[in-house]
Every structure is written in C-alpha cells, then in structure tokens.
Amino acid sequence: MSWNGALGGTELGASLLALAPALLGMLLGQWLRQRISAVLFKRVFFIGMGLLGLHLLIKG
Structure with a gap:
C-alpha cells in the first residue's frame, strides 16, 4: 500500500x-495459557475484551 x-x-x-507489543502479547498469552486452566484463561480473556470494549465506548 505504501507504493500506491x-x-x-x-x-x-x-x-x-505496533508489531512489537502485539507479538509480546501473543507470547505472553501462550505462556499464560499453558499455566492456567482453559476455563480461567477464557474467562480472563473475555473479561479483558469486555473492558476494552467498554473503554472504547466511553472514550470513543
């Protein structure tokens, strides 16, 4: 797209x-997923996504 x-x-x-924190977050997520149960990981993940969405609604 740059050349266009x-x-x-x-x-x-x-x-x-932005790639560096994204890759770091993926590595951290994989590390964490191996150390806690799948149910807890999903719960933490979706709570985080919900908080991020709420933040976007309030600040957006």
Whole structure:
C-alpha cells in the first residue's frame, strides 16, 4: 500500500512499532495459557475484551 500512496511513511512506521507489543502479547498469552486452566484463561480473556470494549465506548 505504501507504493500506491495509500500508506505513508508515518503510518508505516507506526504499524511496525505496533508489531512489537502485539507479538509480546501473543507470547505472553501462550505462556499464560499453558499455566492456567482453559476455563480461567477464557474467562480472563473475555473479561479483558469486555473492558476494552467498554473503554472504547466511553472514550470513543
């Protein structure tokens, strides 16, 4: 998309910077999933998603 002008250098840089925490979060999730029960992992995951959605509704 960068070569078509749809994605500038600033957006590309921000996207690349966002990869690090995303990968770290995936690794942390895999590590945590192996150490707690599947039911607890799902519960924590969905509570986190609900809180994130609530935050977006309030701040959005």
